[in-house]
Amino acid sequence: MANETQASSYYQATANRNISTQALGGDVAADVVVIGAGYTGLSAALELAKAGFKVVVLEAQTVGFGASGRNGGQICTGFSPGQSRLEAQLSKADAKRCFDMAEESKRLIETRIAEHEIDCDLTWGYLHCIPKPHQFSDLQKWAAEYEALGYGGNTLLTKAELEGKLGTAIYHGALRESHAGHLHPLNYCLGLAAAALQAGVEIFEHSAVIDVDTGPSPKARTANGTVSAKFMVIAGNAYLGRLVKPLYGRIMPVGSYIVATEPLGENRAKSLIANNEAVANTNFIVDYFRRSADHRLLFGGRASYSTMEPANLAEYMQPRMTAVFPQLKDVKVDFAWGGFIAITSNRLPDCGRLSPTVYYAHGYSGQGVALSGLYGKLLAEAIRGQAERFDLFAKIKHFPFPGGALRTPLLVAAMTYYRIRDVLS
Numbered sequence: 393m394a395n396e397t398q399a400s401s402y403y404q405a406t407a408n409r410n411i412s413t414q415a416l417g418g419d420v421a422a423d424v425v426v427i428g429a430g431y432t433g434l435s436a437a438l439e440l441a442k443a444g445f446k447v448v449v450l451e452a453q454t455v456g457f458g459a460s461g462r463n464g465g466q467i468c469t470g471f472s473p474g475q476s477r478l479e480a481q482l483s484k485a486d487a488k489r490c491f492d493m494a495e496e497s498k499r500l501i502e503t504r505i506a507e508h509e510i511d512c513d514l515t516w517g518y519l520h521c522i523p524k525p526h527q528f529s530d531l532q533k534w535a536a537e538y539e540a541l542g543y544g545g546n547t548l549l550t551k552a553e554l555e556g557k558l559g560t561a562i563y564h565g566a567l568r569e570s571h572a573g574h575l576h577p578l579n580y581c582l583g584l585a586a587a588a589l590q591a592g593v594e595i596f597e598h599s600a601v602i603d604v605d606t607g608p609s610p611k612a613r614t615a616n617g618t619v620s621a622k623f624m625v626i627a628g629n630a631y632l633g634r635l636v637k638p639l640y641g642r643i644m645p646v647g648s649y650i651v652a653t654e655p656l657g658e659n660r661a662k663s664l665i666a667n668n669e670a671v672a673n674t675n676f677i678v679d680y681f682r683r684s685a686d687h688r689l690l691f692g693g694r695a696s697y698s699t700m701e702p703a704n705l706a707e708y709m710q711p712r713m714t715a716v717f718p719q720l721k722d723v724k725v726d727f728a729w730g731g732f733i734a735i736t737s738n739r740l741p742d743c744g745r746l747s748p749t750v751y752y753a754h755g756y757s758g759q760g761v762a763l764s765g766l767y768g769k770l771l772a773e774a775i776r777g778q779a780e781r782f783d784l785f786a787k788i789k790h791f792p793f794p795g796g797a798l799r800t801p802l803l804v805a806a807m808t809y810y811r812i813r814d815v816l817s
């Protein structure tokens with residue numbers, strides 16, 4: 393896969409890494425072996441260790457190497473395809489329980505940051521901006537839907553009201569959420585890892601699992617050792633590749649890219665996003681951006697289905713950024729990086745069991761900053777014998793993506809359709 397390093401990431405350059413780990417060497421026994429040290433794996437590990445389980449986490453690279461250390465940092469509400477997709481599969485009451493749990497996922501971030509004193513620039517406030525005037529009625533429906541779900545405190549802004557709040561005139565209105573927001577994703581992930589270590593979890597970095605036994609006595613093997621456990625949690629998400637065959641077709645890796653400008657100074661940064669919200673447009677192929685704590689603009693978007701990173705990422709992304717903020721034409725881009733988002737065919741997260749002792753969760757479809765922490769918690773609940781909440785999500789049906797030669801071309805065709813729809817709608 394492309395994106396094997398994070399060397400050019402702004403997050404790496406500003407990481408608060410105060411953990412120390414080693415690689416697995418030899419054979420270890422545990423109650424639970426977790427594959428992957430992103431939010432999902434670390435959240436499950438932390439909860440299980442707090443409940444008295446002996447937990448070992450195996451990470452192929454370093455903590456936060458995957459999407460959890462590369463993402464846009466945007467803490468979103470609900471589920472990527474919207475509530476109706478849940479209601480199409482579950483009863484209205486169960487779909488509402490899912491929404492309530494998605495709300496819980498945001499509170500979980502807040503409480504974990506407070507409890508473990510994680511320094512990761514958590515900021516609340518989110519603007520969803522419409523590129524076309526006629527989409528204002530979509531925002532009104534969205535606000536009403538949130539209200540009906542008991543999630544209030546959101547404000548509709550007309551184009552005129554948006555003036556002064558964003559340094560661009562290209563949007564025709566916005567929905568402002570007060571309880572969605574943004575954070576430094578890698579520092580949040582590193583903070584979770586530090587909390588997990590403190591709770592007694594053993595984390596082995598540079599310990600890629602190369603073989604798994606997903607039978608009743610699960611085992612994960614690396615080049616230099618083996619972990620035998622009573623339970624296994626597979627949390628490799630888009631970076632898992634083909635390690636676990638039954639999971640391969642359930643998600644598709646989609647490349648997303650971010651640039652960080654040079655520091656702009658506080659006033660100039662404020663002239664772009666006055667109230668420091670996270671911002672995204674409402675297109676299917678979304679542009680997302682926010683300010684960093686050191687007054688840069690972090691601008692993400694695009695989508696690539698080939699798993700090949702574009703040759704010059706900064707040049708690839710800059711026109712997208714200057715289409716929104718033409719005043720940044722001459723600003724230097726200091727960092728450009730990408731990562732893989734795991735999407736499912738219906739864009740709802742996917743979780744379940746491969747056997748009574750082997751669990752997985754993945755495919756948050758671009759909304760995993762909050763949801764992955766929740767799913768980690770639900771994985772832990774299920775392993776502790778309280779599977780009711782996990783099973784509600786496990787009930788959701790997903791159609792696997794085709795394998796072989798058809799896999800990528802079909803996705804490209806689907807996404808081309810959505811791109812055209814964004815332009816025409």
Ligand SMILES: Cc1cc2nc3c(=O)[nH]c(=O)nc-3n(C[C@H](O)[C@H](O)[C@H](O)COP(=O)(O)OP(=O)(O)OC[C@H]3O[C@@H](n4cnc5c(N)ncnc54)[C@H](O)[C@@H]3O)c2cc1C
Binds near residue numbers: 600601630733754
């Ligand atoms: C560029 C980008 C922007 C995004 N922006 C946002 C956003 O703004 N808001 C939002 O909500 N979501 C966003 N997402 C999605 C979000 O980051 C993910 O949903 C979330 O981080 C998933 O966490 P995870 O722990 O499941 O997976 P990951 O963070 O990907 O962790 C998986 C880990 O498993 C490890 N692993 C894989 N295979 C093995 C193996 N064989 N052995 C050992 N370890 C292995 C990997 O190295 C990796 O560290 C974005 C994603 C990307 C890539």
